[in-house]
Amino acid sequence: MRLGLPARLAVLVATTLAVMSFTHPLWNFGVLCVVLGLAVWQRLPVAAVWPLIRASLAVFVLVGFCAAFATSDRVLHDPAHLQVLAQWGPLRFTVGGVLMGGTFVLRMLAMIVATWTAIYQISVDDVLDLAARWRLPSWLSILIGSAMAALPNLARRHEQIRQAQQARGQRLDSGGPVERWKANAAIVVPLITSSLLTAESLGVALSVRGYGAHRTMTVMHDVVRRPQEVALSILVLALGVCAVAGRLAWGWGRL
Template identity: 30%
Template sequence: MKQRLHPFTALTAAASAAVVTTAAAYWPLSVAVALAAVFLAVRREVAGRVLPAAAVILTPLCLSLLVLHGLFFPEGQTVLAQWGPARVTAEGLGFALELGTRTTACVLAFLLFSFTVSVPDLVSALAGRRVPPQFGFVLASTLTLLPAVSVRLDRIRQAQETRGMVVRRGLVSRLGALRLQMVPLVLALIDDAGSRAQALDARGFGSPGPRTTYREVADPPAQRRFRAAALVFAAAAVAGRIVASWPAGVPS
């Protein structure tokens, strides 16, 4: 029988990938991490949920990065095009590319974790480590809410198209349609989060005092060693980034 990943192992892998990618600040590495997350999502048969959710999060964010840094980057020197105060610079596009790919890698890594982790196993593992129940309560609410994002967005789009919304070609029209979909999506998610929080609270997730779990989550020694190595590697990446960015000539 194939050994299932312990929830802490999957969480450590996602967090370490995000930390290393952020510390490296190197867009080819970010692209590699993002592609690896997509490959694993396909292997785990959750790509149909991970990718739409990532598109909802990343599309407006990457567009804002492109506009903010691609057109209005004060440190840009190599001007590719200019329209009044807006300047398209190579440095601005490079910075937007680096920041956008880094954010994409982090979002995909955590979405992959959220769509593949077993929430009951995670809650049992947290209870076994004597983690405060409030933390497990919030985390369980969030993870049970994420899978509904893509379904909810598709329903909103279908409802708006039924009411006559037409998305024409062009960036302005697509951004307007995206804004009309984001507002009801966020309001619906907030409402769902409140309902799920009340249901979990009614089942004792937020109650203080000693807790007993009847679900055993296997934690093999190999996975514990992997988690330790991943955390050390992430800490080394952060330390290396701090040392590399230390001003020359300044004593440490």
């Protein structure tokens, strides 16, 4: 069953609350498994999230490595985690530091998967309908919808300009870093110009359609709330709140 946008946002909020509450990697690994399980249950192509993860591998390694050396002893409550594995000057490589590095990596993984699950195959109309039902300000709804529509268009326009420059004999991938930067600078000017023209066209279209004439927006589709989605939203939000309460009251997921 594919969840609607409100239920997906509830999963994203609950995931954020859980991963920010737990500092032990095993607990965050459990949160990641739950999010992946929900994605599989929705029959989403989980393999499609791999390019996002692969693009962040360098960040994962850097964050995990820095956390392993920079974790303060004050956040480590188990004496076994204070064991020093290696030391270079003032930098100490402790067991707790390794665990904290794993926590940061798992937090980022869980947030990437949860965010991808929330926005997968979500259209601008879905976002605008939800904003209208929640009575959000029209300017905020237009801002969110325009951003969602603009990013894919910018990526597509960037690739078109890049191909046009290469067809004209421009070498974009040869030479050193400075030469590549100068060559790719030729893409920036037409990209900014076309973006400004698109923004002007969007402003004219909004004016013609009476933007700002009413405080609320018109809902494009009938609201259909499935009981299963409502129940799941309440459940995951309750679990997120329980994660925060358990961390504060009983120390769940603490190193």
